[in-house]
Amino acid sequence: MLADTWYLFGKYMRITIRMPWWSLFTLLQPLIWLVIFGQLFKNMSQLPGFPTGSYVDFFVPGVLIMTVLFGSSWSGVSLLREITAGAVDKMLVAPVSRVAIVLSRVLHSAVQVLVQTLIILAVALGLGAATSVNPLYIAMAMLIIFLLGVGFAALSNGFAILLQREEPLVMIGNLMTLPLMFFSTALMPKNFMPEWIHYVALVNPINYAVEAVRAVLVGTPDFALYSKGLLVLAIFAAATLAWAVNAFNSLRD
């Protein structure tokens, strides 16, 4: 299974590297958000109780997580494309591990968003964000991002198999992404939110991801908060992955 995953993962990486423009293109959206939100909410940091000195410092973890969401929700679309092209059938008539087919796609997507978030982080630092440059803390943040990428790519693949159509898949992706962002501390600190959103945020994996990334990258590191996020995201990634594999298996009797 691991060897199958490795070879398939290699195939997807190779294809991605051959189309670098596409990967860069998906970076545009988070970049625009970084600039626009940074400007739009600039003055919010002057409000009493705002946790960081400048809004951009606060927003960097949020924009990193956004990059993950936009990047990994494409994974299901490309699965549908592979199904239509007959590539999935070609794998299925071979004695290749079924788990590897899903796993390789999800891993590829997660690695892809990992690279994208690193680029965004570099841009943010270039724009003067005062986030941590300690390689250990960045690696810790990237672990969170990787797990979240796995989780959302798995969700995207699972929904792709269930819906079997691109249009509703993209719709669901959009429908999920924005509210989940707003129901987290990506854009707004917790003490600025109405209380009921606190409860929604409690079951929102994105909130845990944003908090954990912020815990290591912004201000003094908070390892308790980070560990909590790491645990939640590990469970989230494992559960969504199991669900996607199951969806894939059940459909191909």
Place this chain on the structure above:
Amino acid sequence: MIQVSGLTKIFSSGTKALDELDLNVKDGEIFALLGPNGAGKTTTIRILSTLSGFDSGQIIVAGHDVDLNPEKVREAIGVVAQQTGIDYFLTGRENLVLQGHMYRMKKADIQARVTELAQYFELEDSLDRLVATYSGGMRRKLDIATALIHRPTLVFLDEPTLGLDIKSRKNLWAYVEKMNRELGLTILLTTHYLEEADKLAQRVAIINAGKIRITGTPDELKNTIHGDAVVLSFEQQDHATAAFAYTMKSEPEIKDTLWQGNKLHLYVANGAESIPKIALVASQQGLTIKSLALSRPTLDDVFLKYTGSSLTEAKEDTGDEWWKQWAGKGGGNWNKKWANEAEESTGETETTVQETQQHMTTTNDTEKDEGTQPPATPATETPAKSGGAAPWSPEEMEAWWKQQGGQPQWPTESGGAPNTTKDPGKKD
């Protein structure tokens, strides 16, 4: 190599795709499943290659039970599906190597096999180019090469020449024969080209509405049509021609009549004796015969005998592409229709193939236009050779005949019973 008995497959939509299908493919033969779109060809291949489940029946492929031992079956078979499944952004070599890994082959073995296959399919020069730069025929060849990487003993080819131009098609036929002859591969191919089955297959099974109608060598099948075929074409093709065709139909000596493009086929016990009479009736009705030929029945005739009447009943094969079921019964069939139309435009240089397709598509069109009035303009695929007024298509003739209150009867298996599905409005 393949033993199938009582195979039944019912789609979730309730459509019975395969109905107690029996099939037996011998070691080392090229076996063709010949049938119209939606007959169940692809479904059969998908089940035999472990891609789809089935409701009842027993299937042994390459000595293993498909249901109990799918892994063993997968190792023994190579599958070339209608969609190529090769990656356009990888090179030919990368596609082959990846496929080798999918079958858990050793690295050195893969290298050797890639070289061997590239040579065999004459792809050496383009092996390190992206597949996106390949021609349709090259992609097909690469697709077949990837299916052979693990040295299977049995290969499934699902509509292998669909969408290829005539030259690539002939080229591919040569490869299929070569693979069978030199590598000793058993090949099960599906096709809706009569010529392809006739040319390639040692045995042919005609499949329609999920059932095998008849199996045999092409010659055996041709022998099931007794007597001769008299093939006529006329200077004009209009209501007079239609009236003549329907007169012939009611003639007891004529067993069957059918239109294929602009040619009228009359099946008679003794062609030589019937020709004078046929010619006489034609001239009495004021028709000028342009050509008249007496021939032994071809596989075309066999196909029409066994599927002709029920071609209109052919079940829609919505399960072919399971992911399209979401959209109801649409997707798959439309794709196939487009594919057919695309091929039509490539068939110009070779009349037999073109006519075959023409026949099959026009029959499908009849199904769709059921009950409508004759179109104001003739169908575009009817060759307008005679100058003057454009010739009528078989559909137009049929529609005209209906308007006249005639009772058209189409060739059926028993030769007599009228085909009720032709009645307009019956389907709704």
